[in-house]
Amino acid sequence: METERTTRYRPFILTLIIVALDQWSKYWVVANIEIGTVFRSYLSDFLWIVHVRNSAIGFSIGAGLPLAVKKVLFVALPLILLIILTLFVLKSREISPLQRWIVCGILGGGLGNIIDRAFREEWVVDFISVKVWGLFGFERWPTFNIADASIVVCAILLLITMLFMSNKNREVKDE
Numbered sequence: 001m002e003t004e005r006t007t008r009y010r011p012f013i014l015t016l017i018i019v020a021l022d023q024w025s026k027y028w029v030v031a032n033i034e035i036g037t038v039f040r041s042y043l044s045d046f047l048w049i050v051h052v053r054n055s056a057i058g059f060s061i062g063a064g065l066p067l068a069v070k071k072v073l074f075v076a077l078p079l080i081l082l083i084i085l086t087l088f089v090l091k092s093r094e095i096s097p098l099q100r101w102i103v104c105g106i107l108g109g110g111l112g113n114i115i116d117r118a119f120r121e122e123w124v125v126d127f128i129s130v131k132v133w134g135l136f137g138f139e140r141w142p143t144f145n146i147a148d149a150s151i152v153v154c155a156i157l158l159l160i161t162m163l164f165m166s167n168k169n170r171e172v173k174d175e
Contacts, residue, residue: 011104018108105154112147
């Protein structure tokens, strides 16, 4: 019989899987691809596996900030937010089991990038480059990694579940 505690903790398996895949893939990229080079091109130039570094956050926002400011804004503050999000997942009765899994996917992505920012000298390893043919003014989408993809996909899924899930599908509060 599955306990409530098991139900609350099991989604953190997804967090661990995402962190492990993210860090393994970044390790592989660092070990096998020279920075600034395209390793492989797939589907007629649609998908590149490359090795670039991002010393800021998404879309290189904040790249010009001093290192001390970056450490606070891009390591300490996100870490505090992830701790709060973890506590929310563990304590909240307002989210469904599906949403709990989705939030744990966001946690995995966040932790993957925080590990890079805290422990890699040249910060976050990005390696997936997708051609978008001028969409939003980009010929290629800004290069990203598994952690970034996890955050984006899970955030979209969370939004969808929040908009379209009825209250009857959510966990029932104890009386």
